[in-house]
Each structure stands twice: as C-alpha cells, then as structure tokens.
C-alpha cells in the first residue's frame with residue numbers, strides 16, 4: 041500500500057520526509073519520491089525501487105525547502121517505473137501531488153482534460169487529479185485549498201492526498217476518503233509545524249499530538265494555521281489525540297504481528313476487491329483488464345487453473361463456481377505439473393494463473409507453456425507489474441495491498457472472491473441470467489460486513505487455540521466448495537503452528553484416514569448449513585463414534601452441532617459458494633493463535649519464503 045508524508049514548518053523538510061518514507065516501508069511499495077518547494081521552485085526526485093535508491097539518486101544534491109511532500113508507491117495504475125512514481129506534477133508544473141488509493145472515474149476526467157489540451161506523461165490516475173486541480177485553480181481563480189476541494193467533488197474512489205502549489209509556498213493541503221491520513225501538530229504557538237502521513241509512524245518522533253482525518257475531510261495548513269473542513273465545505277472542530285504507542289507497535293497498526301493485521305484487514309481487502317466492479321443493474325461484473333478479450337472469452341470451452349499452495353486451494357473452490365455459474369469445464373493443476381504434462385490442448389481452452397506475489401516460478405512457467413500451446417492466458421494477481429501480471433494476456437488485480445506475513449490471508453479470500461466474480465462474468469456471456477447474477481452480487485456486497493462480523497469471534501478462537509495448542513495432528517475436513525477450504529485450513533496450521541495437519545474432502549475419511557482417529561487426533565469439520573450439511577454432519581458423527589474430538593464450523597443459528605461436536609465456531613449466513621470466504625477467517629485465526637501459543641515466529645515461519653521464485 042502506498043504511503044504519504046508531508047511537512048510544513050521552519051525546519052528543512054528533506055530529512056523529515058526521507059525518514060518518514062523509511063518508517064512507511066513496512067507497508068510495501070515499488071517506487072519512492074520526494075518534492076520540495078523552495079523559493080518558488082519545485083525540486084522533484086523519484087525512483088523505481090526502494091527508498092535507498094531514492095537516497096542514492098539525491099545523495100549529491102542540495103535539497104532545500106521548508107515545505108515538501110513524499111511518497112512510497114504500490115502500483116495500481118501503470119507499472120512500477122520512474123515516470124509513474126509520485127509526486128506527480130500538473131502540466132504547467134504549478135501543482136504537485138502525492139496520492140494513495142484509486143480514482144475510479146479518472147478516465148472520464150482524463151478525456152475532458154485531454155480535450156482542453158492537457159497532456160499526460162504517466163499512466164497514473166494521480167496525474168489526472170493534479171491537472172484537474174490546476175484546471176480549476178486557473179479557471180476559477182480560487183486558492184489551492186478551494187481548488188482541491190472543488191476537484192474532489194468530481195472524484196469517485198478512495199484516496200489520501202497531499203497537494204502543494206508553486207505560488208502558495210505557505211500552504212499544504214491534505215484530504216482523504218478510504219485511505220488513512222494523520223496530521224501531527226508540533227512546534228509552538230509562535231513556531232508551529234505540521235507533519236502529515238498515512239499513519240503516525242513518521243510523526244511520532246516529532247510530536248505526540250495527532251489528528252486523524254475522517255473520510256471526506258480535508259486539512260488546509262496555511263500560514264501556520266490548520267483548518268479542517270468537509271469536502272462539502274463544513275468547518276470541523278478537530279479532536280487532537282495523544283499518541284501513546286511505540287513506533288514498532290504502530291508499524292503493525294497496533295497488532296502484534298503482520299499476519300494478525302492482515303487477517304483483520306480482510307473486510308477492507310474484500311471491499312477493495314469488489315470496488316468499482318459490480319454492475320448491479322445488469323447482474324454482471326466489470327473487469328477492465330478482460331475487455332479486449334471479449335470474443336476469446338465468449339468462445340472459451342474449458343479452463344485450467346494453475347497455482348501453488350494457498351492459491352491452488354482457492355482454485356479448488358473457484359472450480360465449483362466456474363462450473364456452476366459459467367458452465368465451463370474447469371480443472372485445477374499444480375503450476376509445476378502443468379508444464380510437464382504431455383497433454384493435447386483442445387481448441388479454445390484457457391489458462392487461469394492465480395498468484396499473490398505474481399512471482400511463483402512454477403505458476404509462471406505454466407503460463408509460458410500455455411502460450412506455446414496457443415491457450416488464452418488469464419491471471420489473478422495481487423502485485424502490480426509482477427512477472428505473472430506482465431506475462432498473462434489479460435489480468436485481474438486483487439487490490440488488497442501488500443501481504444507481508446509469509447502466510448497468505450487477505451490475498452486468499454480475495455482470490456476466492458475474484459474467481460466467483462469471474463464465474464459470474466463468464467456466466468453472463470453464457471446461460472447465467474441477469475436475475476441470477478443480481479442475486480449473487482447482492483450477497484457479494486455484504487461480504488466485507490460479514491467478514492467484520494466473523495472477526496468479532498476472535499476471542500473465542502483464541503481460547504480454542506489455548507485448548508488445542510498441545511495437539512500434534514489435525515484433520516481439516518469439508519465438502520464441495522469447502523473441500524478446498526479444509527485444505528487451506530490444514531496448510532495454515534502446518535506453516536504457522538508446525539502441527540501436522542491434513543486437509544481433505546470429508547468423504548475421503550471412510551476410505552482410509554479414519555483409522556488414525558483417536559482422542560489425540562482432532563478434526564475441524566467445515567459444515568455450514570448448505571447442500572452438503574447432512575453429509576458433513578454424518579462425518580462428524582463418524583469421528584465422534586470413534587472417540588475423536590471435533591471442532592465444527594457452521595452457520596450462525598444452527599445449534600444442532602453443539603450437541604454433537606466438542607466445540608463449535610460460527611460464521612454468518614451467506615450463499616453456499618461464498619461460505620469459504622468467511623470460513624477461511626476463523627481457520628487463519630486458529631492457526632495464528634496456536635502458533636503464538638507455541639512461541640513460533642508467526643510472520644516468518646521456519647524454512648519458508650514469501651515468494652517462491654525457484655522451481
């Protein structure tokens with residue numbers, strides 16, 4: 041996720057800004073930049089790569105200016121590059137801006153500005169906003185604060201921005217929707233200074249007095265005075281918080297580990313995954329990246345999903361949705377095996393690669409092989425501009441922000457959701473009716489809220505972790521959509537807790553694994569109230585009859601399993617195909633809390649790497 045830093049006061053801004061960027065590095069990014077305003081001139085420096093590259097770039101330059109803005113960019117529009125890095129200047133060079141988030145209607149605004157003669161030198165939505173502000177400022181003769189406010193009234197999307205104007209060196213403007221923005225109030229009455237950032241980590245060493253901007257609010261700092269107003273121009277009385285956290289705590293947003301932070305980010309991540317993509321009126325989905333391939337997608341006769349680890353397990357869930365909604369024969373393959381299978385490829389068959397990092401070598405190789413075989417290649421990828429994102433013919437981004445913990449959490453729930461959305465998209469080209477599409481869309485819209493509700497049970501899961509922490513073996517079992525969920529639950533348990541766990545379709549149990557069951561070998565059975573409920577209940581009874589312990593995961597309101605299972609975890613009611621998204625959450629928490637109980641290095645489990653770039 042991008043990070044913004046700004047400073048205005050009596051000190052030289054550069055050391056504060058660069059240190060601030062370093063403090064925000066934990067958020068993940070692919071380029072960095074800084075701009076200073078000194079004697080009516082902007083000096084702008086930006087570089088693809090890490091902050092250290094930016095530091096090298098400016099090492100021999102004199103960087104003066106008591107006001108400035110800086111940015112770490114996690115690419116969304118346009119690949120990571122020097123030209124797409126922020127800050128972005130307007131055409132005349134009068135306005136400069138850094139921006140977190142996505143401006144959804146930037147193409148419409150870009151068209152209007154292009155007609156007026158504006159040129160664009162980057163692929164970013166940010167440059168469009170810089171020019172819109174310039175256009176308004178020039179044509180309405182208002183000051184920077186008002187020009188930004190008027191521009192924001194025309195913007196759809198999420199953002200956290202910092203803006204400077206060349207002719208107003210005493211002013212810095214900050215605004216936000218969705219992305220966070222914090223204003224640190226420092227100095228004294230006679231010598232005020234302000235620090236602005238995406239979170240308090242770059243600010244804490246200068247002041248402990250901070251104001252958290254609310255959505256649709258903006259802060260205008262002019263001549264040492266801060267005014268906060270809504271975008272609708274209503275003045276707001278800010279509440280000044282006193283920071284009590286330590287820097288290390290702040291980096292993880294107050295969570296003990298990145299994994300826990302990322303688990304708790306899932307409501308927001310699901311929201312970002314669907315943002316701007318649901319066309320309710322048509323019961324359909326909009327995927328910008330697929331638009332050029334409408335004809336090929338209509339003709340698609342079969343699909344092979346390739347992925348590894350967690351991503352592959354999400355594929356096993358997506359497989360059901362692609363067959364149910366799009367009526368496309370789908371199979372899921374290990375990325376590693378696809379390359380080495382000597383199999384004739386039927387005409388009009390496609391390959392869907394799923395990868396959080398976009399760098400997994402096994403998956404990447406299978407795309408190259410599919411291309412050699414003439415298949416249409418699609419991707420679901422989180423990291424913008426990654427190798428897989430660049431290699432596939434057409435792609436869909438998760439937009440969930442960087443995942444730092446080795447264990448995949450927020451990317452995985454987004455992967456499941458995107459496959460269901462893809463199934464709707466392909467289904468609407470085939471037999472899926474508008475009404476059927478609308479029914480699923482309605483439930484998809486509720487997911488962020490339902491995920492937040494699921495997270496409210498975290499204390500119960502923490503207690504379960506205490507109870508089961510000494511167990512050495514675990515089964516994770518589920519049927520149909522939740523067979524993949526079970527496999528993912530077992531993987532989380534293995535990689536974080538170092539407990540031997542097996543995930544499988546519950547029906548397999550009676551074909552062999554049941555012989556392992558005894559009082560020291562518990563099973564977590566995923567049994568929501570859906571088409572497979574009775575079958576899953578039978579599996580629970582089979583285990584119980586052999587003296588095994590059972591944790592049942594079922595739908596809220598179903599009290600029946602409390603009488604049979606040893607422990608019950610509840611998830612909110614949703615459509616059968618969406619249950620895995622909610623069921624993933626308690627399993628992630630269970631693996632996490634057991635790992636913490638056992639004293640493991642949760643974010644970096646032994647022997648593992650975040651990106652597996654070797655075959």
Ligand code: M6R
Pocket residue numbers: 348349350351394395396397398399400403446447448449531535650651652
């Ligand atoms: O980056 P990718 O999604 O391609 O990674 C695939 C697997 O290596 C990954 O999902 C791995 O299994 C995770 N550590 C699981 O939490």
